[in-house]
Amino acid sequence: MAVDLLNAWILKLSTSLRALPAVLRLATITGAGVASVAVPNAQAQSPEVREYQIKAAFIYNFIKFVDWPRDALPEGSETINICVLRDDPFADALESIKGKTVKSRRVAVRRIEPGRDLETCQVVFIGSSEGKRLPRVIESLQGLNVLTVGEMDRFVELGGIINFFVQNNRVRFEINVNSAERAGLKLSSQLLSLAKVVRQ
Amino acid sequence: MAIRRIGSLLLLAILATVGCGYTLAQAQEPSDLTKLTLEELMKIDVVSINVLATHIHFAGQWMAAYEYMLEDMDGNRDGTRRVSHAQILQQFDTAPTNMSVETHMATLMYAPTGDVTLSAMLPYLLKTMNHVTRSGVRFTEHSEGIGDLQLGVLGTVYRWGRFEHEFLLNAGVSVPTGSIDEKDFGPNRTQGKLRLEYDDQLGSGTVDLLPGITYLGQSANWAWGSEMIPTVRLGRNSNHYRLGNRYRLSSWTARKWTDWLSMTGQVDGQLWENIDGADPRLNPAAAPTKDPNRQGGRRIDLLLGLNLYAPSGILKGQRLAVEAGAPVYQSLDGPALQMDWLVRVGWQWIF
Incomplete structure (x- = not known):
């Protein structure tokens, strides 16, 4: 009919x-x-904006699975500082995690210059614009209990801890467990089970 | 008629499925991605295949598609000038009055890598042409069956950013699976079924090359593109002719209104050449449709359409597109039937 x-x-x-x-x-x-x-009108995002929103959510989740030494994250401290080095590819994407609570602390986002105020950061994001300066940046972080997160080739080989990469249109990450140990950070087995693990 | 019923049934099913399922498709990922676990974040696509209908296939993805197209030709034209049946009948015994072509197109695509897509397209055609003779007798000719199978490879040669701009090369071949021996009754049924004119045949009868170049661009709310795919005929078919080469240039844009709705506009320009050779069973003096030198033409169509897409939910990956248009310019090596309007309804499922 x-x-x-x-x-x-x-x-x-x-x-x-x-x-x-x-x-x-x-x-x-x-x-x-x-x-x-x-x-x-839809609240549309360009692919690049979307990629950084996903990465911001990843960083928020990483914090849950990393334990910092007591000196780096004292009991009673109010904030966990995510610092973005120089050029900020996240634009407003990190605003989505700013002010949220994780590990009983409020997430704060700061933009910093190399060599300045690094000791106040628990997480430092190093964008691809820092590629050429990466060895110097990593060197400046030595001795600090900082989780370094990047998004460039050879990031973990050069001493970074977590590196994002896009594979088959999805965000993936690799972890250098030795770099994490050198920074005095403990990574959960759950986090490691989802990562491509590099030992160096 | 059976295939028309099947096509209509399929179309109805698609409309019903998309209509009823739309609500289910609203179960989208949260706007706040921090609510997701790491495992869930790892399942999110960076570049989502979306309602803008750009041609993005990721490694391992399949796409199945069905499209129904109805083209209506009404009246005749010689050059850009309209000509009446009476004018045609001063020179020929028979004049075509109108024609409809229905196409049911099945498409299957597979992307073995992120940069290469393989495709196979098979049409089922229903052609109906009405005529009038000098003595005033009106008759209808009908042909129906599968058309030519098209096989293609689409490769990305340049990509900028995350699909903001992309250039692709097409390499395709049309295999002559469509009949060129279609027959039907003419005005005098006592003569039995006679070979139908070139336009009523279902295939080219030749192996045809389909090389092409495509440009695609997209931003958050817009997509645009342009494509040039000529059809280059090789050799002559078993009925001693070769259809004219066809050159097609299309440009389009799409505007996204919501995650599930976009509007499209397209300008489609075509030029097709006259036939080389001739089918000896067709008398070119009897009707302009049987004259190989009256088959070429040029046309520019303007099309507008809507895309509905399910970004999530149980219908995730399915898209329904409705498009309609009409020529804004046509010049025919006629007298020949002029295009009046066309409608396309398509369904795609990417999985």
Whole structure:
């Protein structure tokens, strides 16, 4: 019954359209559905914005699975500081985790320059713009209990702890467990089970 | 008629499925991604295949698609000038009055890598052409069956950013699976079924090359693109002719309104050449549709459409597209039937 109705509708559409003036024809066959559509604009994201929103959520989750030495994260401290070195690729993406509570502390986000205030950071994100300066940046972090997170080739080989990469359109991460040990951080086995583990 | 019923049934099922299932598709990922666990974050696509309908396939993905297209031709044209049946009948015994072409197109695509997509497309065609003779007799010719199988490889040659701009090369071949021996009754049924004219045949009868280049671009709310895919015919078919080469240039844009709805606009320009050679069973003096030198033309179509897409839920990956258009310019090496309007309804499922 419905099929017959649809067949009849196609036939009727064909006949009706022939009867219309050419100018009105195009408007009729396309306009009916289109003109009446008045829907709000979607809160769309470009692929790059979306990628950094995903990475920001990853960083938030990493904090749950990392234990800092008591000196680096004293009991009673109010914030966990995520520091972004120099050029910030996250734009507003880190705003989504700013102020949230993890490990009973509020997440704070700070933009910093190399060599300055690093000791106040629990997490330092090093973007790909720092690629050439990476060895110096890693060197400046030696002796500090800082979780370094990057997104560039050879990041973990050069001493970084967690590196993001995109594989098959999904964000993945690799971890240098030796770098984590050198920084005095304990990583949970659950975190390691999801990562590509590098020992160096 | 059976295939029309099947096509309509399928179309109805798609409309019903998308309509009823839309609500289910609203179960989307949370806007606050920190609510997700690490395992859940690892399942999120960075570049989501979306309602903008750009051609992005990731490694290992399949796409199944079905498209119904109805093209309506009504009246004749010689060059850009309209000509009446009476004018045609001053020169020929028979004049075509109108024609409809229904296409049921099945497509299967597979991406073995992120940069290469393989495709196979098989059409089922239903063609109906009405005629009038000099003595006033009206008759209808009909042909129906599978058309030519198209096999293709689509490869990304340049990509900027995360799919913001992409250039692709197409390499395709059309295999002559469609009949070029279709017959039907003419105005005098006592003559039995006669070979149908070139336009009523279902295939080219030749192996055709489909090389092409495609550009795709997209931003958060817009997608746009352009594509040039000529059809280059090789040799002559078993009925001693070769259809004219066809050159097609399309440009389109899509505007996203919500995660599940976008609107599209397309300008489609085509140029097709006359036939080389001739089928000896067709008398070119009897009707313009049987004259190999009256088959070429040029046309520019303007099309508008809507895309519905299920970004999540049980219908995730499914897309319904409705598009309709009409020529804004056409010039035919006629007299020949002019395109009046066309409608496309397509369904895609990426999995």
